[in-house]
Amino acid sequence: xxxxxxxxxxxxxxxxxxxxxxxxxxxxxxxxxxxxxxxxxxxxxxxxxxxxxxxxxxxxxxxxxxxxxxxxxxxxxxxxxxxxxxxxxxxxxxxxxxxxxxxxxxxxxxxxxxxxxxxxxxxxxxxxxxx
Ligand SMILES: [Zn+2]
Numbered sequence: 001x002x003x004x005x006x007x008x009x010x011x012x013x014x015x016x017x018x019x020x021x022x023x024x025x026x027x028x029x030x031x032x033x034x035x036x037x038x039x040x041x042x043x044x045x046x047x048x049x050x051x052x053x054x055x056x057x058x059x060x061x062x063x064x065x066x067x068x069x070x071x072x073x074x075x076x077x078x079x080x081x082x083x084x085x086x087x088x089x090x091x092x093x094x095x096x097x098x099x100x101x102x103x104x105x106x107x108x109x110x111x112x113x114x115x116x117x118x119x120x121x122x123x124x125x126x127x128x129x130x131x
Pocket of ligand 1: 044048049050051081082083084085086
């Protein structure tokens with residue numbers, strides 16, 4: 001079922017991508033759409049104000065194990081996205097996913113296989129992948 005959803009999405013991207021078929025164009029669109037995700041997130045904080053970003057140096061406790069470090073690290077996000085900002089960010093993430101999928105199409109790769117391989121790496125390394 002999940003592989004069908006990913007394959008359907010990948011097929012739609014293949015059909016709808018017309019103007020930016022070149023890998024170079026797709027790569028620049030992918031980078032641009034990533035910037036738009038960042039811009040939408042920042043505007044949620046600076047224009048709307050539904051969230052605040054209170055960043056500071058992360059303190060990594062050396063006396064805790066990997067499992068409990070997760071609890072002490074901060075996202076630096078305060079508040080909740082309003083419906084308007086959430087919709088815009090979802091739209092920008094969708095566009096970013098479109099161009100990621102287009103890169104997969106150009107290189108004859110399966111989006112579902114990419115997701116599965118990453119999931120396998122995460123399962124193997126667990127919390128030690130340290131991302
Ligand atoms: Zn907002």
